[in-house]
Amino acid sequence: MAKRTSKGNVQRESILDAASSLFVERGFPGTSMYDIADALGVTRTAVYYYFPNKEAILAALTEVVTWVAGQLAGQLAERKGLDPVDALRHLVVQHAKLIVSHPVQFRVVERNENHLSPKRREAAAKWRRAVLDHFTDVIKRGIGSGQFRLVDARVAALAIIGMCNWTAWWYKPTGRRSQDEICALLAELAVNGLRQEGARPPRTEMGESLRLLRKELAYLEQRIQDEPA
Amino acid sequence: MAKRTSKGNVQRESILDAASSLFVERGFPGTSMYDIADALGVTRTAVYYYFPNKEAILAALTEVVTWVAGQLAGQLAERKGLDPVDALRHLVVQHAKLIVSHPVQFRVVERNENHLSPKRREAAAKWRRAVLDHFTDVIKRGIGSGQFRLVDARVAALAIIGMCNWTAWWYKPTGRRSQDEICALLAELAVNGLRQEGARPPRTEMGESLRLLRKELAYLEQRIQDEPA
Numbered sequence: 265m266a267k268r269t270s271k272g273n274v275q276r277e278s279i280l281d282a283a284s285s286l287f288v289e290r291g292f293p294g295t296s297m298y299d300i301a302d303a304l305g306v307t308r309t310a311v312y313y314y315f316p317n318k319e320a321i322l323a324a325l326t327e328v329v330t331w332v333a334g335q336l337a338g339q340l341a342e343r344k345g346l347d348p349v350d351a352l353r354h355l356v357v358q359h360a361k362l363i364v365s366h367p368v369q370f371r372v373v374e375r376n377e378n379h380l381s382p383k384r385r386e387a388a389a390k391w392r393r394a395v396l397d398h399f400t401d402v403i404k405r406g407i408g409s410g411q412f413r414l415v416d417a418r419v420a421a422l423a424i425i426g427m428c429n430w431t432a433w434w435y436k437p438t439g440r441r442s443q444d445e446i447c448a449l450l451a452e453l454a455v456n457g458l459r460q461e462g463a464r465p466p467r468t469e470m471g472e473s474l475r476l477l478r479k480e481l482a483y484l485e486q487r488i489q490d491e492p493a
Numbered sequence: 494m495a496k497r498t499s500k501g502n503v504q505r506e507s508i509l510d511a512a513s514s515l516f517v518e519r520g521f522p523g524t525s526m527y528d529i530a531d532a533l534g535v536t537r538t539a540v541y542y543y544f545p546n547k548e549a550i551l552a553a554l555t556e557v558v559t560w561v562a563g564q565l566a567g568q569l570a571e572r573k574g575l576d577p578v579d580a581l582r583h584l585v586v587q588h589a590k591l592i593v594s595h596p597v598q599f600r601v602v603e604r605n606e607n608h609l610s611p612k613r614r615e616a617a618a619k620w621r622r623a624v625l626d627h628f629t630d631v632i633k634r635g636i637g638s639g640q641f642r643l644v645d646a647r648v649a650a651l652a653i654i655g656m657c658n659w660t661a662w663w664y665k666p667t668g669r670r671s672q673d674e675i676c677a678l679l680a681e682l683a684v685n686g687l688r689q690e691g692a693r694p695p696r697t698e699m700g701e702s703l704r705l706l707r708k709e710l711a712y713l714e715q716r717i718q719d720e721p722a
Contacts, residue, residue, distance in 0.1 A: 419675055419678050426658070441648055456685060470716055484702050
């Protein structure tokens with residue numbers, strides 16, 4: 265996420281962060297606009313300046329973790345020429361990055377969607393479906409090109425998205441791995457999990473094939489030497 | 494999970510199921526013992542016969558998705574001789590199976606842990622750590638044996654557990670894939686995601702190596718034929 269610089273946006277973000285923490289601690293029904301203002305050390309008027317009510321705060325949080333996720337996945341899907349392996353790697357990195365940089369917000373949204381208006385709930389469901397569709401399409405393309413194994417693309421997409429989403433329950437900024445390291449590991453797990461055994465990049469070099477031949481010959485040679493005389 | 498047959502256990506399970514659905518719909522604070530009895534079409538006394546209060550119901554639900562998960566993982570860990578690849582496959586299948594067969598319960602527990610007593614919360618945390626430790630150990634063993642890639646075993650374990658846990662948010666009994674199919678796919682994603690490229694099973698057959706050689710030769714042959722004359 266791009267850093268926002270204007271003072272208004274910084275204050276708006278502070279309200280969203282403070283509200284997220286309170287919603288997780290006390291639940292959405294148990295948190296008031298006064299509590300949020302109190303946690304920030306500002307007046308209620310200052311909070312009302314940005315959000316007319318608690319539901320608007322929850323809606324803004326939902327927007328971050330659903331609308332933004334949908335937008336990000338959509339932008340990548342537009343890059344049609346992208347190799348499916350690279351596309352999946354990018355999709356995982358950017359989705360995971362969104363979650364690990366908003367873990368509390370993500371959990372708040374997951375828990376409190378029933379407090380959103382039906383219209384906003386439907387919008388959130390729509391953006392989630394868009395993310396799932398983009399992941400599914402990329403996996404289908406990879407199966408089509410022979411780079412990914414023949415699996416149920418939708419179930420695989422749900423599994424991979426789940427791996428990203430669950431980071432909201434375990435990622436700690438104080439942990440020994442950075443956000444980037446975690447996202448890269450998740451992407452490699454996803455890509456390798458699907459990759460066809462022995463699959464080559466689309467434009468395979470014959471040199472790569474020769475390398476494999478040499479490797480297997482060396483292995484056989486070793487095994488023959490290891491044989492008891 | 495083994496099917497329970499005695500009448501008491503069936504009624505106890507019905508109470509847990511009905512309570513889970515209500516806790517998800519109305520929240521834990523918004524659900525009373527009366528609501529649970531009402532949803533089942535029984536008297537409050539019938540519910541109180543099995544559980545002294547709502548917190549005991551939540552504790553029983555927590556036990557299913559944390560204590561049982563810990564026990565299952567622990568039983569597998571005791572089978573020391575098990576190959577790390579097979580062990581990870583089993584761990585994923587049984588953990589995923591537990592979640593897809595209790596999705597609502599799992600979500601209830603995730604959302605309401607703050608309503609448990611500190612002692613029970615600590616017990617749940619302990620069982621979750623046990624599951625994480627078992628997954629981490631198996632991955633470490635696989636790295637040690639050269640079957641898995643060199644990754645942060647703990648982060649990889651969290652990613653794989655997350656993939657299983659998130660099924661609670663998307664698995665539908667009416668979906669086109671069975672629980673077993675989904676669990677098998679998750680296990681293959683996890684195992685392949687970690688597997689060392691070109692890694693062979695511990696007792697490699699030379700026949701497998703010859704198969705690879707023949708495959709590469711066929712590929713080179715094909716490429717030479719494809720070359721423009």
